[in-house]
Amino acid sequence: MKHYQKLIENNKAWADQMVAQDPEFFVKREAKQTPHYLVIGCSDSRVPLELMSGALPGEMFVHRNIGNQVWETDINLISVVQFAVGVLDVEHVIVCGHSNCGALKAAQGPTTNGLIDNWLSDIRNVIRWNASELHACPTDETRLHLLSRLNVMQQVGVLSRMPIIRDFWTRGKRPMLHGWVYDIGAAQLSDAGHTNDGPRPLARPGPVSPLLGRFSTSRPCHRPARPARGHPSPSSPR
Ligand SMILES: [Zn+2]
Numbered sequence: 001m002k003h004y005q006k007l008i009e010n011n012k013a014w015a016d017q018m019v020a021q022d023p024e025f026f027v028k029r030e031a032k033q034t035p036h037y038l039v040i041g042c043s044d045s046r047v048p049l050e051l052m053s054g055a056l057p058g059e060m061f062v063h064r065n066i067g068n069q070v071w072e073t074d075i076n077l078i079s080v081v082q083f084a085v086g087v088l089d090v091e092h093v094i095v096c097g098h099s100n101c102g103a104l105k106a107a108q109g110p111t112t113n114g115l116i117d118n119w120l121s122d123i124r125n126v127i128r129w130n131a132s133e134l135h136a137c138p139t140d141e142t143r144l145h146l147l148s149r150l151n152v153m154q155q156v157g158v159l160s161r162m163p164i165i166r167d168f169w170t171r172g173k174r175p176m177l178h179g180w181v182y183d184i185g186a187a188q189l190s191d192a193g194h195t196n197d198g199p200r201p202l203a204r205p206g207p208v209s210p211l212l213g214r215f216s217t218s219r220p221c222h223r224p225a226r227p228a229r230g231h232p233s234p235s236s237p238r
Helices: 004-019 026-029 049-052 077-086 102-109 121-129 131-135 140-161 164-169
Strands: 037-042 058-067 092-098 176-183 188-196
Touching: 004 026, 004 037, 026 188, 037 049, 037 077, 058 077, 058 131, 077 092, 077 164, 102 121, 102 140, 121 140, 140 164, 140 176, 140 188
Parallel strands: 037 058, 037 092, 092 176
Antiparallel strands: 176 188
């Protein structure tokens, strides 16, 4: 069997398993979707948004691009936000970055990546605006981790300036905005320290500002402690 054909076989096995647990599971979801979350994530294959969060079909509306970016001029992204917030009435919009992101690595280097350099230009702005903090990080790894958090915060800031979001907030409605980072090696999601749940003074385009919400001024350039996980020792009871 070709490796790509295995995907179709896997689908059948997964569907059979789900139906065995709930014969109506898929039928109940066919007529409409009522997701609670819009997640804007990176296209990276190691960041399976639904799988890593345990979200079931119908719970999560998803948009992905390189570097989990939010551009006010991206008609694709704007359409997704408009539909998710205005029609599906999602309660939470989550921007999810991740560790060891290739887009963030490339943005730190020279502009020799061709067309994609255009797409990375906003991340280069994040690097420029936060140069002193990033330079203070002791290692490339910690610098990249801090950049992943700063990038997520920046994208949440852009979301909070979007007219569709501000219009809902001024009418006292949701959504709440969140910035999260996923540590690939630890399979651990964490809050990047930026949650925004209502109208604030409209900030100018540029570096993330405290005006944009409950912004953590503590942005240490170290990775969160990884949880102790592992296999039971040979002496552990089974
Ligand atoms: Zn990435």
